[in-house]
Amino acid sequence: MQYRKLGKTNFNISEISLGTWQVGGKWGDPFSHKNADHILNAAVDAGINFIDTADVYGDGESEKAVGRLVRSRSEQIYVATKCGRRLQPHTNELYKPDTLRKFVDDSLRNMGLETLDLIQLHCPPTEVYYRPEIFELFDRLKDEGKIQNLGVSVEKVEEGLKAIEFPNVTTVQIIFNMFRQRPAELFFTEAHRRNVGIIVRVPLASGLLTGKFSTDTTFSADDHRNFNRQGAGFDKGETFSGVDYETGLSAVDELRTVFPEDTNLAPDALRWILTFDAVSCIIPGASKTSHLTSNLQAIDRPAPSPEQMAAVKTIYDERIKNPVHYLW
Template sequence: MQYRKLGKTGFDISEISLGTWQVGGKWGADFSHETADAILNAAVDSGINFIDTADVYGNGESEKAVGRFVKTRSERLFVATKCGRQLNPHVNQAYQPAVLRKFVEDSLTNMGLETLDLIQLHCPPTEVYYRPEIFELFDRLKDEGKILNLGISVEKVEEALKGIEYDNVTSVQIIFNVFRQRPAELFFEQAKKKDIGVIVRVPLASGLLTGKFSKNSTFTEGDHRNFNRNGEHFDKGETFSGIDYETGLSAVDELKALFPEHPNLAPIALRWILQHDAVSTVIPGASRPEQVLSNLDVFNIPALTSEQVSNINQVYQNSIKPLVHHLW
């Protein structure tokens, strides 16, 4: 495992870490603490030391599993969680300091921790980033010893750029992958300049970039890849990176032609991300331990050549960019 610094947090964290949206089962399945333990142990046994969760994952069960797990290990594990998505309706006006404080305190209770290494605003509406009182709350929580660092999880580059104007924001979690390249422009430049940690989520475009899906692939009723393709329940960019499924399959076929020796494209897609030095860590999810190990195959392949990177980027330029680049 290789490690990088998470910006001004000073944390040295694994280049490949673990996102826990689907820990315990496939998206939409009942949460299994036994499966969660197996996934978490496989991750840490492999050198992963950064775990990203949220209060809404499994209605708090993911946080409970992570909190219980870290107490069973002797390694220094960094735990990040998120707050805000419990708000219903999830609108700007619902974001209030007192409500967010309660969410943070509930997360501490769920995990049985005294202090959170990193708390992140969980993809709030764009207007929230223009409200200083929201960000000031987290200075008070830090003074009280309830958090060590504040981060933001964003949908749009605009939100990331606005969020890092606040001095207490230490990290940004953002979608970045072969099919979502806009963050590599102005945002990465500014993140490096301000020593902001960059946590990459949805690195495989909801599995599309593994190359394992086809027109005949099916997804369960509770899987967002089935019910959120057009943003019916949350930002459509979270599902297949906002790419029309059939368009994505066609672009993946182009990538497969570039790497015929790699039936599983995931290591290629992850390597492409890690070759951006602004990135601190990538947090692919896993619904079983074998997927954790599969993601770590990225360390078994050489760095991509400049020609390979150029060819990958050409697929994006020709097939994907006109459809999504301007949206996020």
């Protein structure tokens, strides 16, 4: 495992880390603590030392599983969680310091921890980034010892650029992959200049970039890849990175010609992300240990050649860019 510095936190974290949206089971399935424990411990055994969760994953059950892991292991494990998405409706008006403070307390209780290594605002409405009182709250929470660092998870590049204007924002979690390349432009440059860590989520475009899906692939009714393609549940950019499913399949077919020796494209897609020095870590998810094993293969993959990098860019420009680039 290779490690990179997570911006101003000064944490040295595994460049392949773990996201826990579906760690207790597949999307739409009931949360399984047995499955979560198995995956989380396998991740730490492999050298992963950064785990990303959220209070809404499994309605708090994911946080409980992560906390149990941290308390049971002797290794240094950095924990990031998120707050805000429990608000119903999820609107700017409901973002209030007292409410967010309660969410932080709830997360600490769920995990059985005295302090959070990193708390992230969980894709708040764009208006929230223009409210200094929201960000000032986390300075007080840090003084109280409840958190060590503040980060944000964003949907849009513009939100990331606005967030890093606040000096207490140490990290930004953002979607970045072969089908979502806009962050590599201005945002990566500005984040690096301000020593802000970049946590890459949805690195495989909800599984599209594994190369395992086809027009015959079906998803359960409760799986966001079934119901959220047009944004019925939340921002549609979280599902297949906002790429039309059939368009994505065609682009993946082209990617197979760029990486012809690999039937599993996931390690290549992850290794491509790691060529960008501004990236601190990637947090692919796993609903079973075979997913984790696949993700970790990226560590041993050679970096894409200049010709492969250029080919990926061409596929993006010709097939993906026009529909998605300027939306997020």
